[in-house]
Amino acid sequence: MPEAIDLLVLNAHLFSMRGEGVGYIANGALAVRDTRIVDIGLSRDLESRYQAAQVLNADQCAVLPGLIDAHMHSRYALLRGVAQDVGHWMQGALTPFSQHLDPQASHAGTRLNILEALLAGTTTIGDFLEPYPGWAECFLEAGIRARLTPTINALPQTGMAGWEIGALYPLSEDAGKARLDHALAFCDQCQNAGEGRITTMLGPQAADMLTRELLVQTAREAAERQLMLHMHVAQGDREIEQMMKRHGQRTPAYLDSLGLLNEQLLAVHLTEADAHETRLIASRGASMVVCSGSIGIIDGIVPPALAFRDAGGRVALGSDQAAGNNCNNIFNEMKLTALFNKIHYRNPEAMPAWEVLRMATIEGARAIGLGDQIGSLETGKQADFILVDLNCANLSPVIEEPIRNIVPNLVYAASGHEVHTVVVAGKILVSDHQPLDLPVRSIRAQAQQQAERIAAAVIRDPAHRQLRLMNAMATECL
């Protein structure tokens, strides 16, 4: 007598990501009860074994674990495209806009970003923001999984006015303590919300933006709560300059001296990490997030993901921020990570498709500390998966032997728009490319309205004439 389940996926090109490769199963099937995968195998076996309330025919689809975007600043979706093609992107292009990101605008940006990510097959987002009211609710509304990381720094709450480039940041113990308290309250409140889909980390913004005491205290609070630290590490020359001036050490050595290079650290960017530092961080068991698109656009740099991986480290992918990326799409990050490394090493064999697919799934899940819950399709894991339509012209034809072309095409030819169905925790969130529960039109309208409000505020500020892209406007290049 067949067993009753909620959802049965049949006839898939199934990439389970089990084992060391991509764990392919031809004519694969997936059985789901409630939020979890209860079986995986051949369609003909599972078809007779289960009676499902709902069946998804994944014929001519690739079925993959939902993609993991380990590092995102979601609210910046509201400022998509205002800060690229310039040096000093943050001061010269982004800040005049981002200083107006109030809670309403942040809310609009986060919702837009979740919508974008979901449509492109992202099922877990590692969001990194100073908490605003309603932040977690955006993820609850969408049904998507999230690792929410409240930002902690000790920069003055009144802003950085008066600070000059080259001077030490004016760190404030009080401001830092207030942010830590705020972050802890957020984590205590939101951890395991949404039937466990929402979990948290603590987010020291960067080693140069906290006092030593605040960083140590943050780490202690994290350890007490068994939370990971999610932190920008060696993200730019300014960070290194601040660290040398204040602590006489570069960031990796400093973190190591504090005992913070360990499995509980998710280290983002490593833009400025040298070969020794990269190996050090990896060898201590910390994980890395590589944000290829963002760092490529804003810095013209290829972060050392390949070296980190070669040193035995786990690497996740992140889309960072849309102000200068300009999208939050893990298909994009897979492609760019593979290609940038080929170019960086002038070696077409560097960073093959399957490696970046693992970074987007099982390696990413392990990096963010959810390797036992998501990232591969295995019995007992959360049912987070996507169906990708291989009938799209840019993914056709499908060749299975002697060379299976699906994974290379998912990485080098897909863009995310081929994602047909998205399931998180057993619930179908996107079907036939359409979000089932999100009010798409109002999300877009809210984002447009808030963006226009911010743009108007920027125009009212005479400082906007200093924006680095004003010349491009004047010469009709935008």
Added chain:
Amino acid sequence: MPEAIDLLVLNAHLFSMRGEGVGYIANGALAVRDTRIVDIGLSRDLESRYQAAQVLNADQCAVLPGLIDAHMHSRYALLRGVAQDVGHWMQGALTPFSQHLDPQASHAGTRLNILEALLAGTTTIGDFLEPYPGWAECFLEAGIRARLTPTINALPQTGMAGWEIGALYPLSEDAGKARLDHALAFCDQCQNAGEGRITTMLGPQAADMLTRELLVQTAREAAERQLMLHMHVAQGDREIEQMMKRHGQRTPAYLDSLGLLNEQLLAVHLTEADAHETRLIASRGASMVVCSGSIGIIDGIVPPALAFRDAGGRVALGSDQAAGNNCNNIFNEMKLTALFNKIHYRNPEAMPAWEVLRMATIEGARAIGLGDQIGSLETGKQADFILVDLNCANLSPVIEEPIRNIVPNLVYAASGHEVHTVVVAGKILVSDHQPLDLPVRSIRAQAQQQAERIAAAVIRDPAHRQLRLMNAMATECL
């Protein structure tokens, strides 16, 4: 009394690409009669001036000139994804498959490629193939514009069996002459087919694959017919090695000595061109095609498009081939060209969005010798244009001032799936993302069937065990 026209596009974010920038017109409109643009301006003006048989409301759309893919080997779409992540991709991965590309398979591949390109907003294709029966008809069927370039080389018609790496290619005057005759017959027959949408060039495959006499004769025949030469130039170290052995010169100097570096040359790749050679080719007035995705994947190299442009040369974009690119999508090429150059020069200001958008439109049109016909939206030019839906989550919100974010987002955030409408020579080919005249299902089925036939032939050949990706299959990485 309003003038009668065929098509009126209203309310667009219109990027005309006139002038030196992107020629933006807010609330722009475009009037089309028969195949041509008869007016461009503000919606309120054109609305009262014309009575149109059909009106396209482009509200919340960007309207751009149709994108130009200047260099493609369309039939390889059939072998999408069989040859990447390897060294020696051609011998070690592609040739065991591509040797089976007979006319039927080529036909299936070309049709698939046109479908893919069209859906992503490409309206002109510079296809480069050894002519097979029905080649031009694929483009006529689709209504797309094409510059068809029959390949000419002097390699033995019986294949390269017996040739060993390092030896001179066994060039055959007879084979070369036969291919030239074939090419000339093709050009004479197809030039200006499809009411002028189909035009031709002559395609010496590469300087090392023709005898000097054959190359000179090809150039003479081209000049007589006022056809351009479309040619791979300095595309790899093997070419340079062959050139040094046979002619004692590297390719650029050799072509210059023959008087072939001129405005009638479309030089593809320049992968191995040094700084001096790059400047030489540009300074002689020849144009360059940069195939960023393809060369990035198969060689890990960033071709010298920026240096070529800095030397005053015209640069077009090309998607090359899908066996190892793995897509034919000019949005992809715009993004990769901008990003690869930022990384190559470690400079976020290198190759800004507007420059690659010009390469995909007006610069590309000039490079392929059609600058007076297409590439910008101007009165008298062909009505080739696309509507891109800015409502897509990944292109929202739209900010118009103080910084207009549309062009950066078209380059860094769009993937091509946002293309809503495609018009070529005044005819709507794609509407609401759907091709109106192409039999999508049968094109896909034909491609799948032919790909399976080829895959079966490869499996029957024991040589397939030497395929460089067999190890990835064995270790479950594909």
